Amino acid sequence: MRVLVIGGTGHVGTYLVPRLVRLGHEIIVVTRGQREPYHADPAWGAVRRVKMDRQREEAAGSFGRNVRDLKADAVVDMLCFTPESARQLAEALRGHVRHLLHCGTIWVHGYPVEPPVTEDQPRKPLEEYGILKNEAESYYLGQAQQRGFPVTCLNPGHIVGPGWEPVSPTACHDMQTFAKLARAEEVVLPNIGMETLHHVHADDVAQAFEKAMTHWSASVGEAFHVVSPSALTLRSYAEAVASWFGQKANLRFAPFEEWLETVPPDFRGSARAHVEHSSNFSCAKAMRLLGYSPRYTSLEAVRESVNWLIEHGRLTV
Numbered sequence: 379m380r381v382l383v384i385g386g387t388g389h390v391g392t393y394l395v396p397r398l399v400r401l402g403h404e405i406i407v408v409t410r411g412q413r414e415p416y417h418a419d420p421a422w423g424a425v426r427r428v429k430m431d432r433q434r435e436e437a438a439g440s441f442g443r444n445v446r447d448l449k450a451d452a453v454v455d456m457l458c459f460t461p462e463s464a465r466q467l468a469e470a471l472r473g474h475v476r477h478l479l480h481c482g483t484i485w486v487h488g489y490p491v492e493p494p495v496t497e498d499q500p501r502k503p504l505e506e507y508g509i510l511k512n513e514a515e516s517y518y519l520g521q522a523q524q525r526g527f528p529v530t531c532l533n534p535g536h537i538v539g540p541g542w543e544p545v546s547p548t549a550c551h552d553m554q555t556f557a558k559l560a561r562a563e564e565v566v567l568p569n570i571g572m573e574t575l576h577h578v579h580a581d582d583v584a585q586a587f588e589k590a591m592t593h594w595s596a597s598v599g600e601a602f603h604v605v606s607p608s609a610l611t612l613r614s615y616a617e618a619v620a621s622w623f624g625q626k627a628n629l630r631f632a633p634f635e636e637w638l639e640t641v642p643p644d645f646r647g648s649a650r651a652h653v654e655h656s657s658n659f660s661c662a663k664a665m666r667l668l669g670y671s672p673r674y675t676s677l678e679a680v681r682e683s684v685n686w687l688i689e690h691g692r693l694t695v
């Protein structure tokens with residue numbers, strides 16, 4: 379197949395594109411051409427790169443048409459954040475593609491209702507990102523039901539991998555949390571540290587996209603959570619990180635708003651959002667219908683990422 383990946387040089391594309399090349403597909407990657415994948419891979423030599431700025435083309439009403447003109451059998455969209463973007467793409471691609479794979483987020487659900495959350499549970503997205511992603515997904519699944527549009531929605535957890543910073547036990551991208559745990563310095567957690575995070579390794583997200591493509595009839599018209607086998611409480615996460623460095627975590631607990639004051643100001647919004655979501659999801663549907671089999675636990679994924687940051691001088695422990 380000819381597969382087009384919109385936004386294919388990011389966290390997920392870094393792993394997905396080489397996987398698809400190795401399966402024998404012809405790959406086109408659409409980006410603005412501003413960045414390279416996180417890791418070199420000889421498979422990129424076989425990839426055709428097309429420069430396109432989605433926002434600019436969407437504003438001009440030409441993005442969907444430009445994508446259609448590349449005549450792909452399957453389109454993987456890593457960059458759809460609004461129902462308007464979804465509509466523009468679906469209207470252009472209807473009748474022209476065999477499969478559209480949309481990347482959403484577990485935050486389409488808002489806070490967990492009955493954790494681990496399954497795809498069919500009621501949703502109450504909490505903020506603009508989750509609300510708009512949920513509307514985009516609802517639009518797509520409606521199109522699948524009403525008009526047979528061949529779309530699959532894949533909703534990853536907090537994506538982790540070597541090359542970038544994982545969400546830390548203080549529920550944000552403050553890398554000093556890892557450094558403090560490594561030195562047995564005090565780390566403050568909210569409440570009693572029982573809120574949760576749900577990571578997933580970027581290569582496992584790539585695996586889910588690949589499997590959704592190869593299990594076409596089971597995946598079309600469906601949404602799937604793409605997460606590691608289980609979530610982590612902030613407390614167990616902090617304790618595990620300290621143990622990697624031979625330490626016992628030196629934890630203090632504070633009521634939520636008081637704790638938030640201890641988070642560096644730049645990270646507060648993210649910390650609040652991660653705690654309020656307290657993500658804890660089930661990937662049983664993807665395992666059952668797609669044969670998704672995550673290779674990494676949350677801790678294995680984060681550890682690989684933290685080791686990379688240390689080895690590359692981006693985290694001093």
Ligand SMILES: NC(=O)c1ccc[n+]([C@@H]2O[C@H](COP(=O)([O-])OP(=O)(O)OC[C@H]3O[C@@H](n4cnc5c(N)ncnc54)[C@H](OP(=O)(O)O)[C@@H]3O)[C@@H](O)[C@H]2O)c1
Pocket residue numbers: 384385386387388389390391408409410411412413414430431432433434456457458481482483484533534535536537538
């Ligand atoms: N990060 C997470 O933890 C997380 C969690 C759940 C869901 N998600 C979802 O994952 C998706 C993002 O995937 P990712 O994390 O793999 O991507 P990413 O690392 O953010 O990379 C973005 C990719 O899109 C390209 N790009 C950015 N702006 C563009 C534009 N205006 N026009 C064309 N190309 C553009 C970038 O290349 P250039 O800069 O060269 O254009 C790059 O290839 C989003 O849908 C997000 O909601 C992410």
